[in-house]
Structures are given as structure tokens and as C-alpha cells.
Amino acid sequence: MYKLSGVTKRYSRGKDTVDALRGVDLVIEDGDQLVIQGPTGGGKSTLLQMLGGLDRPTEGSVELDGTDLARLSEARLTKVRSQNIGIIFQSFNLIPTLTAQENVETALVPLGVRASERRTRAAEALASVGLGDRLHHLPGELSGGQQQRVAIARALVKRPKVLLADEPTGALDEGTRDEILALLDGLWKEYGLTFVMVTHDSAIARRATRVATIKKGRVTVTERTPAA
Numbered sequence: 359m360y361k362l363s364g365v366t367k368r369y370s371r372g373k374d375t376v377d378a379l380r381g382v383d384l385v386i387e388d389g390d391q392l393v394i395q396g397p398t399g400g401g402k403s404t405l406l407q408m409l410g411g412l413d414r415p416t417e418g419s420v421e422l423d424g425t426d427l428a429r430l431s432e433a434r435l436t437k438v439r440s441q442n443i444g445i446i447f448q449s450f451n452l453i454p455t456l457t458a459q460e461n462v463e464t465a466l467v468p469l470g471v472r473a474s475e476r477r478t479r480a481a482e483a484l485a486s487v488g489l490g491d492r493l494h495h496l497p498g499e500l501s502g503g504q505q506q507r508v509a510i511a512r513a514l515v516k517r518p519k520v521l522l523a524d525e526p527t528g529a530l531d532e533g534t535r536d537e538i539l540a541l542l543d544g545l546w547k548e549y550g551l552t553f554v555m556v557t558h559d560s561a562i563a564r565r566a567t568r569v570a571t572i573k574k575g576r577v578t579v580t581e582r583t584p585a586a
């Protein structure tokens with residue numbers, strides 16, 4: 359479970375300061391799905407970075423299962439991230455010189471998994487996202503949707519409890535977008551993930567049951583029963 363209390367993030371550049379988050383309080387229960395939406399510059403990506411332990415708040419606490427990520431040493435934070443948190447991005451962030459299988463294996467290196475087991479688990483993860491026949495392709499030989507599937511396999515191969523997604527369909531056409539969303543929805547349910555997704559897309563937000571809207575660094579949460 360995530361529990362954010364009074365999270366403020368202030369970016370300073372010379373005399374200019376931007377409060378990207380202003381006193382955010384937010385609870386995300388285990389196994390929940392939360393969609394984060396809001397206008398550009400509102401603080402969506404900043405909030406996701408706090409949840410992912412990719413950056414620290416200026417004030418406040420970001421507890422994951424009772425551990426405050428804001429106060430962990432860099433080494434312990436890296437360990438929490440590599441074991442518990444999978445992250446995917448709009449631009450896939452694959453390593454262009456590695457094959458799909460090698461890209462997925464990279465997530466298991468910090469966990470000390472043996473090379474032979476890394477290969478097997480990466481192949482299984484790629485099969486679970488429908489890419490069992492693309493193990494040895496380089497990212498440049500795959501479509502955008504396939505590259506995002508590789509990134510999803512890389513995020514999930516370590517069996518994290520949390521999946522964070524920053525505009526995961528932002529670079530995809532509409533048909534591919536719907537395929538990736540359906541895949542993510544299926545994986546969320548199958549693995550009981552805590553799933554947080556940032557999106558600009560109001561159609562995605564309309565389908566969600568729990569939406570956090572963030573404007574000028576302040577969050578409002580709306581819960582609703584999805585349309586049948």
C-alpha cells in the first residue's frame with residue numbers, strides 16, 4: 359500500500375522555483391488501479407517519479423508498505439525499485455543494441471538471478487505479452503506496440519507488486535493503444551498488481567474506476583462505477 363502525506367516537490371533553477379506538487383495526500387491500496395490525469399505541467403510525471411522512488415520529495419513522506427521511500431539511502435532505494443516496482447514509459451526506453459530477450463533480462467541482473475534462469479524467465483515474460491516469436495529481434499526491428507510489449511515484459515519479469523506507467527500509449531496509434539491497454543488490464547488482474555497509470559487521454563480516464571486529477575500540484579481523487 360502507498361501512503362503519501364504532505365508531499366511537496368519544489369524544483370529550483372537559480373531564483374526561479376516551481377512547486378510541481380503541493381502538499382499531496384494520497385492512499386493507493388494493494389491491487390488497486392489508479393489513473394492520474396490532468397493538464398500539461400500539472401505534476402503527473404513528478405507524482406509518478408515519487409511513487410517510483412526515482413526522485414525524492416522536498417517535503418512529506420512516500421510510504422510503500424510502511425517504508426518511507428523519501429528517507430531511504432540511495433542503495434536501499436535502488437533495491438526496493440529493482441525488486442518491487444516495474445515502470446514503463448511513453449518512449450519505451452529499450453536499449454537499442456540488445457535483443458528483446460536481452461532487454462528483459464537486464465531487469466533480473468540487479469536481483470542476482472543466474473544467467474540461465476534469466477534467459478528462461480525473460481523468454482516466459484515475452485511469451486506472456488505475446489512476443490514469444492520475437493525473442494531475438496532488436497528494438498529497431500519491432501513495431502511501436504511490440505516495443506512497448508518488450509518494456510512491459512521487462513517491467514514484470516522481476517514479479518514486482520507495483521506497476522507504474524507514464525503515458526504508456528502516448529506514442530502509439532489508436533488501435534495499438536487499445537491492444538496495450540487491454541494487455542495491461544489483463545496483467546493487472548492476473549498478477550494482482552498495484553497499477554498506477556499517467557495519461558493525457560480522457561477516453562482512458564473515463565473508463566477508470568479511480569482517477570486522481572492533478573492540477574497545479576494539487577490532487578483530487580474521484581471514484582466511480584465504470585460504465586457497463
Ligand SMILES: Nc1ncnc2c1ncn2[C@@H]1O[C@H](COP(=O)(O)OP(=O)(O)OP(=O)(O)O)[C@@H](O)[C@H]1O
Pocket residue numbers: 369370371376377378396397398399400401402403404405558
Ligand atoms: N527537473 C525539473 N526541473 C525544473 N522544473 C521541472 C522539472 N521537472 C518538472 N518540472 C516542472 O514541474 C511542473 C510539473 O511537471 P510534470 O512533468 O510533473 O507535469 P506533467 O503533468 O507530467 O506534464 P505533461 O503532461 O506535460 O507531461 C512543470 O511546471 C515543470 O516545468
